Amino acid sequence: MRPDPLPESASRPVVTPLSPSVVYASDTPDMLDSQYEGGLSGYTYSREGHPNADVVAARIDRMEGAPNPGVVTGSGMAAVSAVLMGCLSSGDHVLGGNQLYGRSLRLMSEDLPRLGITTSLADPTDVDAFAAAIRPETRLILLEAVSNPTLRVADLKGIAALAKKRGILLAIDNTFTTPAALSPYELGADFVIHSVTKLLAGHSDVMLGYVSAADPAMAERLRVFSVTTGMVGSPFDCWLAERGMLSFDLRFARAQETAAKLADHLAGLPGVQRVIYPTRTDHPDHARAMDLLGGQGCNMLSFEVAPTRAAANALARAAEGIAFAPTLGDVGTTLSHPASSSHRALSEADRAALGMSEGFFRVSVGLEDSDALCETFASAVAAAHGA
Structure with a gap:
């Protein structure tokens, strides 16, 4: 049964409507094919995306100057996981800052090794320490600009130059610093991560994350992995996050x-x-x-x-x-x-x-x-x- 149509209105809402629908109806199989193949834009199943998530992602994309559309996830750790598990393979090595967020450290030390991805840590304030810790199989470096909770400031410029020289991907978690203080893509980041739960949403009533990529192929891998693993944030949390981001x-x-x-x-x-x-x-x-x-x-x-x-x-x-x-x-x-x-x-x-x-x-x-x-x-x- 189709839902009743919304009443017509010559005016429009000044607040983004909340769209909690789990599924979206298409007129025909041909139309659905066209949506999946990119000929038509539209929604199908909310795990694959929904309007409120796209509104939030687009706003953070603009704030970060993201080269490709980002993905909104159910938490900041989901965004970290999308990078580490969605874009790496068995045999790869990840090098992280030694004062990353606790759950990021746990993911690296206990979970990634089970998948055949090795990890190690180095002092992010010392580019020479990072250079010494790089291995032939190092695929990605994960950093936070300012460490939690000792507030040490990473040598992002030095490490970004090192990563570029060695052909290593660089992911920067910009949660602490936010786009107001730091522009990771301008420094050469390949991925930018946020716990939207924190300063962006700002009211302790939202659990969301965000991740985007500089390379279109990596952006697509993030999107597909988040859809497959069900990482999308809820419409209501996205709606609340947009409200918070306005201020x-x-x-x-x-x-x-x-x-x-x-x-x-x-x-x-x-x-x-x-x-x-x-x-x-x-x-x-x-x-x-x-x-x-x-x-x-x-x-x-x-x-x-x-x-x-x-x-x-x-x-x-x-x-x-x-x-x-x-x-x-x-x-x-x-x-x-x-x-x-x-x-x-x-x-x-x-x-x-x-x-x-x-x-x-x-x-x-x-x-x-x-x-x-x-x-x-x-x-x-x-x-x-x-x-």
């Missing part, structure tokens, strides 16, 4: 401004042992950050208090109104403790080697009043110092 530029600018102010404020508080923020002159990669990010620091910062669980618990309890949650990019500021969340699987010694003690916190700065936020963190740090 992205304003949210990013406000959060970045507040983050820089909070970083300087924290650095002057008794009990704070160090503050990590890319535009501060004491950042270990300050010169590279200023060059790569065009003087922008983004919305993430990290800091360290006394390296004890008692101090960490006291700080989290005293940070009133700040969500203690392992996420980032929300309109509200969130506080994360790597030792008990993202890096809990590592030993204390391994965390220490990466610069993360029990007193190490990551902050995703939101849209609160900056003075009020500084007061809240002053109280929280004082509580930790007292503990």
